[in-house]
Amino acid sequence: MTDRDELERIIARVALQDRKAFGQLYERTQAKLFGICLRILRSRAEAEDALQEVYVRVWHNADRYQVLGLSPMTWLITIARNHAIDLLRRRRVAERSGQAPIAEAMEQPDASPGPEALTLARSDGDLLRACLGELEPERSEAVQGAYMFGFTYAELADRYAVPLNTMRTWLRRSLQRLKECMSR
Incomplete structure (x- = not known):
């Protein structure tokens, strides 16, 4: 089993x-x-x-x-x-x-790896980090901001000075690319 x-x-x-x-x-x-x-x-x-x-x-x-x-x-x-x-x-x-x-808030460094980082390192963490590295830096930061740090789409759109719908498109396309990369 x-x-x-x-x-x-x-x-x-x-x-x-x-x-x-x-x-x-x-x-x-x-x-x-x-x-x-x-x-x-x-x-x-x-x-x-x-x-x-x-x-x-x-x-x-x-x-x-x-x-x-x-x-x-x-x-x-x-x-x-x-x-x-x-x-x-x-x-x-x-x-x-x-x-x-x-x-x-997004730029505050966290010097030590947290429990999640240690757990991810044992599973798909290395692959995910590699796939995030394949994205453009702004897209990678936006994905991490939304899905790891809980920033709203509106907050990210303001941060990167893009319209809200553009941020939604960035995130959707970035997630599609991550999915493709993770399945290779």
Whole structure:
């Protein structure tokens, strides 16, 4: 049985409110999901709180997971990523008056690799970085800003001084190129 099959089986048991299966799911996935939350939120305390909320959502929505050709990790990562980005956006709205400009926030260096970076290095991280390197620098930065740091399309359009629809086109085409590169 593959890891994917095992995770699907565990999620099916979680949908039946099986606490033991929920513990197994947590043990198998918490490091990666925590890494994603930490990378987006950049605060260990906030990432821990976000991770707890992610698993509450998984517990309540496991019955909605259906095998449609998507991996269970994709489903879990999407829940974690979307929740962390929602928290980040709420924080930005609350701190809007004293917040650093977007350009400064995007350029702040993170000297140490986070848990997500370490996890990605063990899976498709090297390939993803290589594929991002094939994009034009502005496109690569825009993709990372949108999907790793939670910037909105409008914020990115302002940052790069392009119309909103142009930014949408940049991101859509860049994602298509990344998909093609990742499937080589």
